[in-house]
Amino acid sequence: MIVFFFFAGWILSSIFLFFLFSRLKGAGRIGTVLLSAIAPLLFMGIVSFIFTMLGIYSIEKIVLSLFGFLILSAVCVFSFRNIEVRKSIRLEIQKPELIFLILFSLMALYLYAGFPTWYLDGGRDQGQYTIFGVVISKTGGLNLEVPDTKLISEIFEDSVLVDYQSIASEFNLGLSNSETYRSPRFFHILPAYLAIGYDLFGIGGLLRVNAVFGFFSVFLLYLVTRRMSDPFSASFISVLYVLNSSQLWNVRSALSEAISQFLILLTAYLIQIFFKRESRMPMFIIGLVFGISSFARVDSYVYLPALVMYSGFLLVFFEKYFKNSLYFIFAFLLTSVLSFVYAYFYSKVYVYHLWEHGFLNIVGFAWVFSLVFLLLEVLIWKKSPSVLGWFRSFAEKNKRTLRISVLSALFLAALLAYFVRPMFLSQVPALAAAKYLTFHSLSVFFWYVPFWLFAFLIFTFDLFIFRRKFVNSSFVFFIGFFLLTVYLASPSIAPDHFWASRRWMLFSIPFAILGSVIGIKNISNIKQSWKTALLLILAGAGIIYTVWRSKLILFQPMMEEYENGYEIFANSTPDENSFYFTTKRQIASPLRYIYGKNIYLINDSEEFLQKVPKLLSLGKRVHMIQNGGLSGADPYLKFTHTTDLVLKGSFPAESIQRYPEFLYHKNLNLQTYELEISQTKVLPEPIQFDWMPANGGFFSRVGEINSDGTISATRHQGPLVYGPLLTLPKGKYKVEFSGVNLDRAKFDVVYNGGSSILYPEEKGEEANSKALIFEIKSPVIDDVEFRVFVEGKSGVKIQRIKLARIL
Numbered sequence: 001m002i003v004f005f006f007f008a009g010w011i012l013s014s015i016f017l018f019f020l021f022s023r024l025k026g027a028g029r030i031g032t033v034l035l036s037a038i039a040p041l042l043f044m045g046i047v048s049f050i051f052t053m054l055g056i057y058s059i060e061k062i063v064l065s066l067f068g069f070l071i072l073s074a075v076c077v078f079s080f081r082n083i084e085v086r087k088s089i090r091l092e093i094q095k096p097e098l099i100f101l102i103l104f105s106l107m108a109l110y111l112y113a114g115f116p117t118w119y120l121d122g123g124r125d126q127g128q129y130t131i132f133g134v135v136i137s138k139t140g141g142l143n144l145e146v147p148d149t150k151l152i153s154e155i156f157e158d159s160v161l162v163d164y165q166s167i168a169s170e171f172n173l174g175l176s177n178s179e180t181y182r183s184p185r186f187f188h189i190l191p192a193y194l195a196i197g198y199d200l201f202g203i204g205g206l207l208r209v210n211a212v213f214g215f216f217s218v219f220l221l222y223l224v225t226r227r228m229s230d231p232f233s234a235s236f237i238s239v240l241y242v243l244n245s246s247q248l249w250n251v252r253s254a255l256s257e258a259i260s261q262f263l264i265l266l267t268a269y270l271i272q273i274f275f276k277r278e279s280r281m282p283m284f285i286i287g288l289v290f291g292i293s294s295f296a297r298v299d300s301y302v303y304l305p306a307l308v309m310y311s312g313f314l315l316v317f318f319e320k321y322f323k324n325s326l327y328f329i330f331a332f333l334l335t336s337v338l339s340f341v342y343a344y345f346y347s348k349v350y351v352y353h354l355w356e357h358g359f360l361n362i363v364g365f366a367w368v369f370s371l372v373f374l375l376l377e378v379l380i381w382k383k384s385p386s387v388l389g390w391f392r393s394f395a396e397k398n399k400r401t402l403r404i405s406v407l408s409a410l411f412l413a414a415l416l417a418y419f420v421r422p423m424f425l426s427q428v429p430a431l432a433a434a435k436y437l438t439f440h441s442l443s444v445f446f447w448y449v450p451f452w453l454f455a456f457l458i459f460t461f462d463l464f465i466f467r468r469k470f471v472n473s474s475f476v477f478f479i480g481f482f483l484l485t486v487y488l489a490s491p492s493i494a495p496d497h498f499w500a501s502r503r504w505m506l507f508s509i510p511f512a513i514l515g516s517v518i519g520i521k522n523i524s525n526i527k528q529s530w531k532t533a534l535l536l537i538l539a540g541a542g543i544i545y546t547v548w549r550s551k552l553i554l555f556q557p558m559m560e561e562y563e564n565g566y567e568i569f570a571n572s573t574p575d576e577n578s579f580y581f582t583t584k585r586q587i588a589s590p591l592r593y594i595y596g597k598n599i600y601l602i603n604d605s606e607e608f609l610q611k612v613p614k615l616l617s618l619g620k621r622v623h624m625i626q627n628g629g630l631s632g633a634d635p636y637l638k639f640t641h642t643t644d645l646v647l648k649g650s651f652p653a654e655s656i657q658r659y660p661e662f663l664y665h666k667n668l669n670l671q672t673y674e675l676e677i678s679q680t681k682v683l684p685e686p687i688q689f690d691w692m693p694a695n696g697g698f699f700s701r702v703g704e705i706n707s708d709g710t711i712s713a714t715r716h717q718g719p720l721v722y723g724p725l726l727t728l729p730k731g732k733y734k735v736e737f738s739g740v741n742l743d744r745a746k747f748d749v750v751y752n753g754g755s756s757i758l759y760p761e762e763k764g765e766e767a768n769s770k771a772l773i774f775e776i777k778s779p780v781i782d783d784v785e786f787r788v789f790v791e792g793k794s795g796v797k798i799q800r801i802k803l804a805r806i807l
């Protein structure tokens with residue numbers, strides 16, 4: 001019933017808004033419908049966010065607020081009844097285009113919502129956003145308290161962590177007096193939306209919230225590009241945008257880039273509509289809308305320099321629109337300052353770490369420089385109009401020289417970024433893995449926007465800056481070019497698979513696609529027929545390339561069995577008086593905040609086991625969730641295997657040096673043990689494992705997963721197999737590899753993220769088998785890995801891996 005009332009409130013308020021917006025000049029029929037549907041979406045997010053801040057969120061309140069918005073819309077329609085409705089709202093695109101746009105947007109919605117990534121993994125951002133959305137739904141706010149903090153800290157001290165990934169204690173930093181309070185290291189308007197999706201349709205609904213923003217973004221992108229191009233070009237841009245693997249990947253996950261991208265496109269469309277209005281209020285409101293992004297992502301603060309450059313461009317060449325841009329920037333500044341104040345009070349740890357890591361220092365410097373420059377613009381505008389005349393005269397007189405110089409500089413910068421910059425990384429081998437994306441950013445960017453299209457982006461620069469066409473769309477150019485430059489210079493993201501594109505998906509990739517196609521259509525001194533032919537060839541090849549890149553994930557949900565695995569585990573394990581401990585950070589926060597388990601992260605397994613008896617003596621039940629056998633880890637603790645936590649699903653190979661070529665089984669096969677005190681010494685029991693590598697929690701960066709669970713080498717060099725991150729007690733072990741061409745591979749055994757060696761790298765001697773014997777001298781160690789390395793085109797195939805304790 002709540003679902004019915006929710007959509008009834010949204011639809012009815014959209015209908016009244018349509019009649020209200022029909023009195024506004026600017027938007028066509030499609031734009032009016034679109035804005036009428038989007039306004040309630042923005043409203044419910046803002047209301048949900050405010051309720052979350054106040055700790056009073058509930059879906060019933062959201063529905064009531066929607067009906068309040070409906071009543072307000074009806075009152076406004078009645079109040080403005082004397083204002084004439086436009087007799088014929090023009091259809092801003094042709095009817096065939098409209099049919100294409102509707103059908104294509106529905107296809108996009110199917111691709112976005114039909115194949116979600118069930119990322120219930122607390123180790124990374126999309127898992128954290130999911131957790132926060134569920135917490136808001138269940139508790140009415142971001143209530144991340146850990147009630148037993150004091151007890152666990154007193155017993156286990158530093159051997160157990162009482163924080164989680166991106167969920168930290170303010171008390172430990174001296175920022176709060178409450179030991180139990182936990183502060184999230186994110187901004188929270190997206191989780192406020194996710195809570196609505198969770199309340200309506202469960203986890204599946206939560207994971208599809210971004211699909212809604214993606215759906216509206218298709219319309220917005222088409223309408224924005226249509227005002228700068230013909231239907232043919234706009235259609236190419238839309239197809240390249242929707243089918244882009246980065247777009248598919250990020251919209252299907254609970255990541256904040258999708259909502260920020262939506263807000264950029266919405267802002268661009270609204271500016272196009274209201275750019276030439278004499279009234280300043282529309283631009284102020286648009287600035288407020290754009291500023292909402294600062295409540296979604298902290299790096300929205302870096303937009304300010306782009307906005308100041310935008311206003312400076314208008315001041316010099318289109319002075320009559322400069323004042324409107326000031327209202328727009330002021331509104332954006334206002335919301336950004338409010339978001340920072342909000343973050344200071346509701347996410348202090350996040351602000352603290354941003355300052356500690358230098359991000360806020362960079363933002364502060366950029367803001368000071370931008371505001372000084374903006375003040376200088378205003379002073380010149382008010383006090384020295386002759387200076388503006390000099391700038392205009394200089395630009396016109398030296399147009400050819402400036403044009404050649406700037407475009408040549410851009411071309412040279414691209415060459416340096418592609419060919420020269422990567423050479424610096426080779427001089428510092430220690431940084432090769434961590435900084436690969438940063439130094440190879442342009443070549444990796446070509447995974448998503450092919451270089452034969454990207455090359456024509458230079459003509460879009462020429463179009464906006466030197467030919468100064470489409471002034472009402474210049475916001476698109478300045479925000480797009482700025483973000484493209486910043487995130488190519490420093491992608492600032494974890495170095496693997498589609499994470500490489502997360503920052504680029506925000507607007508760099510859409511802008512590069514849009515700018516490339518428009519650049520082709522606006523090359524100077526070439527006949528239109530030749531441009532059309534060039535567009536057909538290059539954009540057509542781009543679509544083929546895009547589909548080829550996306551085929552890996554196009555109709556493939558990811559991690560699809562994770563929810564079921566968590567549900568089975570949660571229902572088969574006790575809650576009352578039970579404490580759970582694990583070294584696996586990816587399961588800790590989901591189990592606590594989504595499934596209600598009182599779970600903590602082990603920091604030192606050896607010291608932890610020594611202190612378990614004290615917790616048991618208080619009558620508590622202690623459970624340990626690990627991958628591995630624990631028998632013998634402590635002679636006076638009995639380890640009873642109770643249940644398993646099995647999480648399964650497909651996932652792209654986690655590599656940055658090359659585009660993912662296959663999916664592997666992202667499996668976590670964890671065992672749960674109940675720990676009890678034994679009055680007599682417990683003798684070690686046998687520990688044995690027999691894995692099919694692809695089904696046993698092993699990973700690969702350069703191999704191909706076969707249907708039978710084996711892993712075969714491809715043409716690439718690197719780690720063919722690594723994992724499965726075991727926890728093992730003291731003893732001597734034998735690991736055996738079975739396969740094909742193993743004499744062409746190298747093997748080792750490591751732990752502690754590969755920094756500690758149990759068996760040094762050794763080349764295989766026999767083609768079909770390889771055995772390594774290693775010894776663990778500590779009472780227990782975590783994250784033991786068995787690794788296989790291959791050269792390119794080795795023909796190596798790993799069929800089975802066996803492990804046994806032999807002493």
